[in-house]
Amino acid sequence: MSTPYVMRPARLDDYDALMAMAVESGPGFTSLPVDEQIIRGRLEKSVASFAGQIEQLEYGKYLMMLENTETGEVGGCSAVKAGTGIDAPFFNYRIITLAQASLAADRRFDMDALVLTNEFVGFTEVGTLFVREGHRGNGIGRLTAQSRYLLMATQPDRFGDMVLAELRGVVDKDGQTPFWEHLGRHFFRMDFTEADYLSATTNNQFILDLMPKYPVYVDLLPPEAREVIGRCHADGVGAMKLLEWEGFRFERVVDIFDGGPMVVAQRELIRTIREARTVTLEAGEATGQTGLVARCDLENYRATQFDGALHGEDRLITSPEILDRLQLKSGEQARIWLRT
Template identity: 50%
Template sequence: MLVVRPALPADYDALMNLAVLSGRGFTSLPEDEPTLRDRLERSQASFAGETAAPDAYYTLMLEDLSDNAVIGVAAVKAGVGLKRPFFSFRVVTLAQSSPTLDMRFDHQALVLVNECAGWSEVGSLFLRPERRMGGAGRLLAQSRYMLIGIEPQRFAENVLAELRGWFNEDGTCPFWDHVAQKFFRIPFDEADLLSASTNGQFILDLAPRHAIYTGLLPEDARQSIGRCHREGEAARAMLEREGFRYQGLVDLFDAGPTMGARRDDIRTVKEGRRLMVRLGEDAFGEEALVSTADIGRFRAVRAPVLIDGEAAVLSRDAAEVLGVREGEAVRVKSS
């Protein structure tokens, strides 16, 4: 059985392995030991309720209990842009006209903004490539919304997700090469690491202050604006099924799209039900997403569930994996 559980400091080696596998441009999983260790400690404190709600950072691990192997990671940040700016480029249309020539031109441009300050963020979704089957990615992705649904007041009214931008097969990033690098003038990997491991002051110092007309860019750079990485298409599709939509915002470095949704409109948050556990036979009912109803003891699985009024009838195995007993509450999201 697969289970999503809180990350622990002891998961460092597994998390670093996932960071290495994630490749270039996966900013939220840097190959940096201090950053990853700090993230695990912050997550443990967040699940324990030792961190103020806006500063909480919940990291989730997907574990295969058949061999106790960690095969994926995801995260939820309760608030972004509060202690450091959360910059993006907004894609805008600038209209120019000449009555003398009786002509009008619409120019697409990129403008630096900090519009998502205070939003919550779901991200860091990554699975080992050989395990991307059988619903593992869906379980991991939806577990973030089950977490939010337990105590929505811990999270912002709006939730965003950033998708990795477009990279060519040879590993080059057209947007970085033709746009962002002109302002930051350091290698992409260095900028990516600094973005994940520092307070972001260098972005505030060096990011462009004036509109960038995309018509001046090479074709491959223009085409990459708002385009997600080939390995991010499945993640984008899952976000859209939950109700997330492209916000017209893109990442400063790789121009990957920012998706957003109102917290209470996210499908899994909205449709999740709080039910009381009743133990039954080993396997019956339709498979559903089930999580604990306590953030401090958070776990999520997919398992057969028979919903009987306000009761969720679970097998003893599923209840044991979740760490719940008869009469305790769980959250259930039917398929």
């Protein structure tokens, strides 16, 4: 069933709504820090990216807002960062397995260790997915998430061949995380919230300066820390399931602060991109099929849910309201993903 929501490029006047979401998202949501300068900077960078004013494509950052077209209220957001590790290192822990064996002691076992890496350079990152309470349900989470992949399909040359998603780890409402308390705090001598803020607001040189230079044996960590390695925040379970449905897989790489999982996929194999098709829109009353529909151009990109009927392979009949949300007319093309 269609809802009145549309995903559209962020505007400078979205500042108040975006700042409100930064507050609501809580501790550990690094991509939305409660910082006026950063929030305004991200809006400006996104506006420039959608307008094609970024000379180096890998520096593009595309922030989208979920808008209720009936009320004008902003109910969420999501984003695509064209390239990670380009303007600042993107440090993580890779979990490696070390085989231990001794004939003399008649022992053979494996041990996991954490090794600092910066291996996702040039990967496109999808993230900043947040839907406010009161706007959830009825497929809104899917619209907010899948619109990012339909966006990448508009101009694939602006994005990397590999796509990454970072999920928030186990962090409580007070900003405490077992992984940080039993590991990171010993090396950084600061609270998790301060380290998380520095990560969002600096070039991350402090991580290289202070992180351990040698592998950290997982078995030496307390159970509380071991148990959360690779686990996502309770609020991120739904997002994790959507990512796995798209084809993302956990690659034994975790965040250095909260231990949250990193998942990756090849761009062209992401389910929404793989199953999407280009059609010609026609206004009319038709039902029988539902899904997502998006504009084919990046600068004026918009995506929404639809009810309609596919005629043949390349003609979609849907209501005039859907075309209005996309700011398209009958006879123009759009990209659709059909729900099966």
